[in-house]
Amino acid sequence: MYWELAVTVAVVLLTTAVIVVFALLAAAGAGVLARLDGATYPAALTRAAVTFAAVITLASTVASVFATLLT
Template sequence: MRREPAVIVAVVLLTTALVVVIALLAAVGAAVLARLDGATYPTALMQAATTFAAVITLAAAMTAALTAVCT
């Protein structure tokens, strides 16, 4: 079944927004945990950035795997 291009664009944008929100929440959680553990602000920020990058990388890898399976 062929879908409208506007529907595909909307799904891609909403999925991307959801992944970014989840990555930001994970990064904030990592920063809070680092601060509670006694880390300095720059160290907590680095931990948050690492977590954000890891979540985005994981989402990209899952997208590539699902694309390979579904096509």
């Protein structure tokens, strides 16, 4: 019982870390592309922040759909 709980917690933490890293990479890419397109630094940072929030929102939506379907 304890082992299954520990594995579940480890999987959830690792999945969360991967999603955050992926969101940061997507945000960095969006910021760089915005800057290369001629946007100012504040505008590029805003686009990066919006992209980060969108990836996190999408991941939480997908997780809630999976949780609903699998339980």
